Amino acid sequence: MLLFRRTLGEVLRAARIERGLTLREVSAEARVSLGYISEIERGQKEASSELLASLCAALDLPLSQVLRDVSDAAAVEESLLAAPSATPIGVKRTGDVVASAA
Template identity: 40%
Template sequence: MSQTRIRDYRVSRGLTVRELATRAGVSSGLISQVERGIADPSLETMRKIARVLEIPLFSLFQDEEPSKVAVIRRGDRATIGSPHSTITYSRASRGGSRLEVLEALLEPGSVSATEPRGHPSEECVVALSGCLVVEVMGERHELAEGDSCHFDSNLPHRFLNESGEPTRFLVSVTPPSY
C-alpha cells in the first residue's frame, strides 16, 4: 500500500487528519502513523477510512497507470487481512477498474465481519474449497466446493466458515466499493 495514497485522497477531499480520524472513528495519531508508513492499519480500519473517503477499499492499493491488459501474479497481489477475524483477501483483478475480484481465505470457525454490513455493489461468491456460509439479511446460504451465490451487496451480509477446515472462495464485486 502506498501510504501517501490515503494522504492524497484525504487532501483532495479537503479533510484534515483530525477530520478523517473523527469520521472514521479512529485516533488522529493512527491516521498520521499510517500516512507516514509507521503503522499498518487493520482491515476494519481500512474499511472505515475508505468509507469516509468514499472510495473502494482496494483503491488504496491500486496501480497508478493501469495498462490495457493486466496479468497479476499470485505473489504480486495486494493482500489485506483483519486482526479481528481470520480472513485474508488478495486482489486477483487490477485496481481502478469497474470489477474487483478477490480471493479470500477464511480460517475454521471464523466470520468475515462481526456484524453483517452492506455496500453499494453487486456480488458473486464462488466456493473454491471447503464449506462457506453466505449470510444475507440474516438468511443463511450454504455453499460447497464449486457452488456460487449472487446477491445485491446493499443488503447486510457476511461470510462464515463453520467447518474445521480453511475455506477458500472468490468474491467478484461490481462496482468495487467500500
C-alpha cells in the same frame, strides 16, 4: 526497498488532501485516533483490514481503488528498482564491484 505500509499511507494521504479533509475530520468520521491515522499516512503503522475499511468509508473511496492505486505505485517503484543502471563506457560491472578499464 518497497514497503506496502509506506505506499498505502501515501495513497491515503493524497486521497485525504485531494478531498480537502483534515486528519481531524477523517478521524471523527472513521472513529480512529488522529495520531494513529497520522502514523498510517507516514508509513509508520500497519492498517488492519477493518481500519482500512473505516478510512476508506471516511474518505468516500472504494477499498478497491485504494488497493489499485497502491498496486500501481508499487509497480512503478519495482520497475525503477529493476531498471539496469547506466554503466559509463570503459567501466565493467562485476557483481557489486565496479572495475574501471582505465
